[in-house]
Amino acid sequence: MTMAAEPLQTALQSWAEIDLPALRPNLDQTVQSLVESRETSLQARKSLGERTKTLKRAIKTASDDGTTTSIASLATECKATIKAYQGEIDSLTKRCKLSESNFTKLYDVIYNREDPAASLRRAMEIVQSRDDQLENLLGAMEELNGELEGVREKEQAWAAEREELLTQLKESEVRKDHDENNNNNNSNNSALSLAEREELIQLRSEVAEYEVEFKGLKNQDITIRKLEAKIEQLEKDREHELQTELSKAREELAEVEGRRATEALEREAITSRKVQSLELQLRAERAGREASASQLLAAEDGLGEHEAAWEAQKQILVGDADRLREELAECARERDEVRLRMEAVLERDEGGSGGDGTTTTPPSSGGAKMLLAEYMSERKAYEAEIGELSDTCNALREELRAKEDSISEERTSAKSKIEVLERERVTLTNQLSSLELKVANAPSQDVVDKMRHELRILKRLEYNALDIDHNDRSDPETTVGDDLESVLVAKLRKVEADLVRERREKSEGVKEREELNSELDNVKKSLGEAEELVASLENDLQLAVQTPTPSKTTSRSNSSSAELPYAPTNPPNPNTLQKVLDPNAPLIVDSNPITKPPTASAASQERANDDHSVATIVMAQRDRLRARCDALEAERDSFKRELQVQVQTSESLKTDNTKLYEKVRYLQSFNATSGGSMMRGRNSSLSSDRDLDIEALESRYEASVDPFRQFSRAERQRKYNEMSPLEKVVFIVAKTTLGSKEMRKALFFYVLGMHLLVFVTTYHWSHSSSCDFLHKHEALAHFHGGMPLPESPAGEAAAAAHQAAKLLDSN
Template structure:
């Protein structure tokens, strides 16, 4: 399993062709740097064109220049799109190559460990072979000398014991190493599988975050350059490690070859000892050599134990460093995730700021700005990132300007309302005088008509036509007596005068009634407008209170320095001066604002709504109809006209009925001649 993974890793890295990939990444990095420079030049040029466009005074020139500016913006957007596509293509190409590639460090580490263990096993095997050869040589020397047969047997038994011990030791060490390697390889394979799953999950997360990377393309390019430099450093470090491993492997191979040659020599000596061709001195020398070999073997074992301890300590240090690196990586990952989450939370900052500029433009576009104001609020650019780079007027200053304008309008309307009220009072006085005169004239007219009717009745009874007005004193001489001819002429001349005077009074009365109705309409309109201004002032008072708390908190946080705070402070001073002159109005609006926040009023409204809901459908419909009629001026006038016409119709019907009943109860009298 481990060999298959190792061979698969080698095949994968061979297919990756790291040197060619580095060349491609170098070319891509150079192209990205060139694109960054071109983007910087294009952005500067676009900013210059935008400033020149804003400086154009005429709308016609702006309309002609906006096409060029839009083309420049479109070209910049196309360049950004090409850069984004190139970055995506480069990232996907690198990802396709490195997606299935395993981490080479564990494989190289396992190869180094395996090489060291194989070298140790070969060294032990060579030592065993050398001891066997020496044992054979000793056996040969002991076979030649009869007096040393017993020593030879002891040496043989000792050599056999050594061989058995060495065999047992080798088998135990080999079994132990095999178990350790198998466990380590199984653990590493499981770790690789888990890491592969984690990498797959990370790949899914990277795919999901790829859209976010489009928004931060410039930072991604800078990070890509840093990543390339870091990869070059990692590759250089790994190449240095590979060189060190290759040097250690060459030294181990040389040592193995030396040990093999020595084993061959010892094997030949042992064979010569076994054949008995050597002398007793040779046996003694071999025994001494065996003792030396035993001592050397003990030293080798001690060195092996020391190497094991050093390896254990090195593994402990490596694990400690790996844990520290993992902690640092997790901390960096958490920091990066936090920054990404913060960026996601603040992703709509530009849009919110643009909406605030739009609201400021819509709300304060009609305000009167003086010469001391910086500039009038303008509709922000649809490109939020470019629009937010421009610093507009502060909200406090705009509120101050609008409040000042509204206060001026309110003052003008109050003055005009006072003038109209005085004119209305004068008109009412004139109307009252005219009504008194009209009442007097009506009394005189009625008296005159009564006198005329009396005179006409007398004339009818007397049977002398033309003398109805004879007894009427119209300003002539008291002692004179009018003749019948003079009486007829006076009667014919006074009636047109009276009727024309009555018509003039009626016309004047109608004109006065029209003027009075117009005055009432003007007063009602002014009252409605005053109510609307009072509602606007109440809202402005609420905004002023909010901005006052906002200004206090911003001053407490930011201090006296800052353009927005200074502008807000200037506006606040002006607002304080204006409000100082309007203490009474502000107190009235404060009382109204506090009443609107009164919970008892809200409870009263809820109780009224509950009582309305408790009515039956007929009563609820009648209540809604009444409220609609009373709340609308036109509906009230229509209802009054309808009620008046209905009463007139009823009175007319009653009068006709009474006249018909009178005519039936008193039949006409026929006069017979």
Template sequence: MSHSTWSTGLCGCCEDPCVCLITWCFPCITFGQNVEIIDKKATSCACAGLIFCALYFVGVPCLYSFTYRSKLRSNYSLPGEACGDCCIHWCCLHCAICQEYRELKNRELDPSKGWVANAEKMNKGEAMAPPVVAQEFELEKEKTVLDEQGLRIAENQENSLKNRRKLAESTRDFKKASPEEKLGLFNSLLKGYQEEVDNLTKRAKFGENAFLNIYQMLYEAPDPYPALASIAEQDLALSVLESENRKMKIELEEFRTEATRLKNQQATIRRLEERNRQLEQQMEEKVKEIVEMKQRSLAEENQKTLEVLKEREQSLQDQLRQAKESVANMQKLHELAQSQLFEVRAQSEEERAAKQSEVNLLMDEVERAQTRLLSLEREKGLLRSQLQSANEETGSKNSDSVDSNSFLENSLSAKEKIISELNMELHNIETTLTNEREQHINEFKKLNMALNEKELALEEMKKELHARPTAKLVDDLRKKVKILQAVGYNSIEAEDWEVATTGEEMSKLESLLLDKNRKMEHELTQSKVKLSEKVSLLETAEGKIAELTAKVKEQQKLIQKLEDDILKSADQKHVSSEQDQNSMLKVICNQRDRFRTRLRETEEEVRQLKEKIGVLTAELEKTKADNVKLYGKIRYVQDYNLEKVVSRGSKKHAEDLESGFTSDVESKYKKIYEDDINPFAAFSKKVCSNFCIFLHHRVTYPGVHLSLQDVSFKLSEVGFEMVDAIANAEGISISSVSFRALFGKGFIGNVPVMLAKPQTFMNSSGESVGAIVSYYKIPLKQVLLIYDDLDLPFAKLRLLPKGGHGGHNGMRSVIDHFKGSRDFPRLRVGIGRPPGKMDTVNFVLRPLNKQEREELDFTFQHGTDAIRILLLEGFNRSATFVNSARSMEQCS
């Protein structure tokens, strides 16, 4: 089998300096491009590059790369062996990859465009490879030989089948025979099997020889299919190119016609500008008319407001007069109640003294009655004793003294009766005394209750008296009304204010208020006109940007199509002449240069429009803020007359001060104004504006785009791990997504913070960080950025209040989006420089060992403590904690 030769040498790297430089810096890129073409998309460029990088870190990439060199040799019949390929890749890997790249390129393939762009050329390249030299092949002669061999093979098959049947019958007979007969049949049966084996051997040998003869003749014969397929594809490509050439000519004529039409559009632009000026003049006249109408309506509303204020003042004066009369009546009632209270007290004291004297007299009578009763009892006892003695002395004298005894008995019974009467009288007196005492106690309780009721009524009257406005308070209220009027129209001069607040010239105050209203109306109208102009300019700019962007994309597609057509036309063999090719190529190149120039101009115009949009957006925000403040002042004046003039929830009176009817503009600014005074929204903004911590979690390097979401923890994710450690330590959940970043809100100590992890590449981190800081209006002093740093030793921290980017692309992007400001703190986490000549990309993507991970875990804990100190005790304490020698020793 003959071989073609390599079109380029192993050491010819300088033939393509660009590919040589890329291969020496990033061999995985060139190798992946080669593999995708050689393997016909079976292995993608990215997959091959990642496998190559992994083996490159291990140090044996040649064990993987030399296999595709062998496939390349096999595809294009290039000389060499697998062992030699392995040795070449082991000795000079970069030179071998460059040689393979150049070999594909010399075969009219472009590995940088991938398999899809080279699919058509692949079959074409295989067909155009150097042909294999074949031996002469006489088909008719060989057909006769093959027929003979086929007949012989068929005959051998039939003979073999017959012999097998005979052997089968002999075997059955042998099995059925008796043991004595088997000894005689065994030799013949064995001989038959031996003959069959010999026949089968000869048959197999004959078949093998026939196959080898055919294989030897067909071994070096080329495959006609690639050539036939290439011819068919070339015919198809030729027809396609001819049709595309016709289309290109038609498009060229269209471009020329369009250029002529663009020249004619200048006159149209001038006419439109004149029409625009006329419309502006008409708009100014309409604006003036609207302003006059608004002024008249505002004057009427202000007049109504002043009348309502006067009526309210009159009603307040009437209420004050009624309050004064009520106070006077209350004072009279109070004096009358006090006099009655004093009279009741004096009367109760007199009655108490009379009752006491009566009680004393009754007690004296009771004592006298008791004394008399005792004396009578003594007399009774004495008389009884005398009676007994008299009865004992003489019995004779009984008859004589019957009369005297009866007299004495009568006297005794009379005295006993007197004693019982006195006892009854004493009991009655005691009962009467008890009743009088109880009645006196009840009257005393009633008097105390009446006294308490009078005191409570007096306290209530005093409270009501204190609650009612005094004359001084009414005067203060009148002054406050005037002050509120002046607050709503705060341009009143000092002298006019003194005159207006004295109450002597109320018409002067009204005229000042009307003047101020007119001025505010004029300012509001101007603001709205400016706002509408800015909005229209913004819409025009956005439309122009969209139009230019579409035009740029269309031109880019056209340029790409032209370049592809140029590359395809270079392969055409049937061309009219060399001169026609050169002229056509020159025309297309000139057209391409013009398109590129126009594209650069369009990009510059787009950039200017973006800057203009930024300025207009800032002015729009400022105008909106001024309108919100103006709405707040008007709302403040209206709320004073809430009950009689403007009802906040009523559609009937909630009128636009300028238009006189319910307006969408008022509802819009009402919502903004209420959001500004909402305490929950203010707290949310306070949480977001206290402190914000960002980090970078994706890295990009020239020529390589690596996403860290699909790999395990590496040095490039140090920022991720640091913020995750902070979130875990403080119990903050990072789950919400906005501004192309992951958010987490919480507290560190008593300080509200927001953790943000941008989801952009490192080189574009400023897009996310700048948008967040601009939206929440966070001061740069309260923004802390955490990022990895190659210039710091491994697992070391450095906290700085400000500084430059230091060559870090992520910091450069953030500073650019901060409008060049560098005054914001940053926490740098050291990852160290790669050892020796190791590539930086490979270094940051390498897996960490256990010791390095433990050191970083300690560093994350140390950084979390430093951030807590920063928020709770200040930057100086935190910087001392992080940057001191002791802290550096702990981190190391």
């Protein structure tokens, strides 16, 4: 029992170290704090609902009024609402962190302890052994009861025998009394009384023994009854204690087993999903490997067949070339034989002519010419045949070279394909290993579900979205279908949508107001400029009409006053312009008359005044033009500054849009993994009402996020910076020429045309050079109208005939 109780003692000590009574106040405090935080969050949510209602009212008032005060109140209300939502999000995150910290503390306390199931199992074994002992004791008690019943039966038999003996004793006493009354009996009777007395004494001794035994049996019976009562009491107490302990142990075991079962099921589901994903990946990789292996085998088989075919063709071409060489050698040998025969015939002709001492006759010269003509025709035929054979041989060599090049290209392409497939296999193995590491390092499903739930709440409270039902205008707090979080999210989305719409309308109204204000300012400015221009022109005209003979001082003063743009000294007189337009018109009476200087009457003075007025007008126009140029330059500078500001704002808006698209993309991926029909409805409503160009945002986001593109761009820039100027020029030219499909096609046809031109030119040049060589050859000159070689009498005769023909032609 001590060996069996040692594990129970260690388990008891390990669980006693937890000090659950001391830990309960902390747990109660944490639970109380969680309950209070939950109540405060509920109150905060109610206040958020009230704030959203006030925000709706402010939005309605702002949309109805459209005043700056209502817009300012709407902005303050929006800020307060957003701050309230941020505070609620902060409180939720604090609650999450507090629960996580409490869970980790409890996990650290419980994780290092032994499994109570083992100790309870040992306790159950001990209890079972004790139950077995009790059963054995009960069996022994039943045996003792059987023995006691036998003893009782014996006691009853002994009591019956005792009663018989007592009756016999009474009878003997009666007999004794009778015998004492009859003292006068004979000796035989006295002998019988002595025997009876001995028998009586023996019976008394037996009765005394039986009484002693009966007393011992009664004591044993009393002790047995007491022991039975004690055993029954102990059995009842033990059964009660065992029932209570077993109920507690069963409850604890049920809780532990339930937790373990849920954890095991979750782990089993996670492992099954991981195994399924890994099996799919392995199947895909095996299929890819089998496909790559089959492609490699097919490529190798095709390559072997191609090589065998090309080798056979090569052997055939080599045999044809050897045969052509042999035929060419035979033709050369025949040509040499014919040449030798010709030389022999010529020598014989020369010998015959030398022996006779006379000149050759015309018949002999005619036979030589016929032989020479036959020889030349045969030679031409042989040369033509040799040219054809050489052309065929060259064509076969070129074809053989082209086939060898194609075979080498196919080999290189097959090697490159093999290398690519090998790299793909290596990348697939690396991806498989990385996926296995990711699966091994992946968190449990409980943590993922908790994080998803928290993220879902935070995202639904944080990001912009449209309301699910635009036509539902009822109070969201009274709805029963959704929980408070979904209601808050729907209300927040509706408020954000309304806020965005109001902001857009406000921005459009502000833009329209600014445009109208700018147009009004421009109109006022142009009106002021026109008024100033008219006033200056009237002053100039008045000066031109009424100015007397200018002197040096007046000209200086006028020139100094004219240098000031739009600076008339006196207000214009309307009568001046009216007089110029209509001399017969009546004068306009002015409340502030201007003192008119006396007009000159001489023509020279008027001419001088006209010149001075023209000069002043030109100078005033120059000054106005200069001021206008300065104003335009200032306006241009302001436009440049505004353009820079707009460019900066556009860049910042692009970055904001990319960030917003990143959030939207994350939400879409999250909704795709965990969303249902409601999220699909929300996504459809969002896709129907979105105003941004998603494709442009997606391309910009992919370009900003893709690490391979960034790495390739950085590497390209680094390589470009490392290039020399000449390499940079070549790179830019190649990029511009090969950058488009049309340029590549034009370059291809240009190169093809140049190759064809070079080929045709080379062929023409070779043909013309061979023809010129044949034309200029001395042995064949007479075939083209030239003189033959004077090696033989026939040749000399032909030369003489040719010279005579030339003389006749010249005469």
